[in-house]
Amino acid sequence: MEDKTKKVSTSSKGLLQSEELYEYLLETSVYPREPKPLKELRAVTATHPRAMMGTSPDSGQLMAMLLTLVNAKRTIEIGVFTGYSLLLTALTIPDDGKITAIDLNWDTYEIGLPIIKKAGVEHKINFIQSEALPVLDKLLETSDSEGSFDFAFVDADKINYLNYHERLLKLLRVGGIVVYDNTLWGGTVAMPEESVPEWMKPGQHYTIELNKSLAADPRIQISHAPLGDGITICKRLY
Numbered sequence: 001m002e003d004k005t006k007k008v009s010t011s012s013k014g015l016l017q018s019e020e021l022y023e024y025l026l027e028t029s030v031y032p033r034e035p036k037p038l039k040e041l042r043a044v045t046a047t048h049p050r051a052m053m054g055t056s057p058d059s060g061q062l063m064a065m066l067l068t069l070v071n072a073k074r075t076i077e078i079g080v081f082t083g084y085s086l087l088l089t090a091l092t093i094p095d096d097g098k099i100t101a102i103d104l105n106w107d108t109y110e111i112g113l114p115i116i117k118k119a120g121v122e123h124k125i126n127f128i129q130s131e132a133l134p135v136l137d138k139l140l141e142t143s144d145s146e147g148s149f150d151f152a153f154v155d156a157d158k159i160n161y162l163n164y165h166e167r168l169l170k171l172l173r174v175g176g177i178v179v180y181d182n183t184l185w186g187g188t189v190a191m192p193e194e195s196v197p198e199w200m201k202p203g204q205h206y207t208i209e210l211n212k213s214l215a216a217d218p219r220i221q222i223s224h225a226p227l228g229d230g231i232t233i234c235k236r237l238y
Helices: 019-033 036-045 057-069 084-092 106-118 132-141 158-171 185-190 198-215
Strands: 074-078 098-103 125-129 149-154 172-181 220-225 231-236
Touching: 019 057, 036 057, 036 084, 036 106, 057 084, 057 149, 057 172, 057 231, 074 084, 074 158, 084 098, 084 106, 084 149, 098 106, 098 132, 106 125, 132 158, 149 158, 158 172, 158 198, 185 198, 198 220, 198 231
Parallel strands: 074 098, 074 149, 098 125, 149 172
Antiparallel strands: 172 231, 220 231
């Protein structure tokens, strides 16, 4: 039976030059292995006016593998939107795993919440409606939080990515992974400023600064992958 949800996410979010090549990747390797609750949430998200904010399914597939590789049990997510990456994490980590999920917007999280509940993984999620920095700082004040998280995913306000990075490196255990989304910012990181749409210029600036900083950070091993809008995978070395 044909997957009716597979057409809701196409190359519009990716940076591959060929739409046909991206469709091939999705049809061959991503959609056949995408769990049913994620297909359902992706389809629901596609009807939202800001659907482009959702995690691309190919990025999600890699994240699921990373979560498994580090045996993640305790994770942090900054920026939830409708919850695709959150649900993916909840489906991947063990039944007694816990996710600290932070977002200012409850309304968008509520869109995906019925699907999360139906998937039977809501008990793994601690959703905190707040700005992220105060929550991270509060966690760092708790003696047993530093170095206790296995994985983090950041898809939020670009101006604070470096602020999040400093805190997350303290919260992650050695060998833990943080993934940053939108690190190619629609390809604008490689464009002359005069060619960048006005609304994308602030994000271009902060993303370029982030990429330079991550590349020069000796505390992490990195891989900058051109999936979705670009993701940067950082492993804490010490």
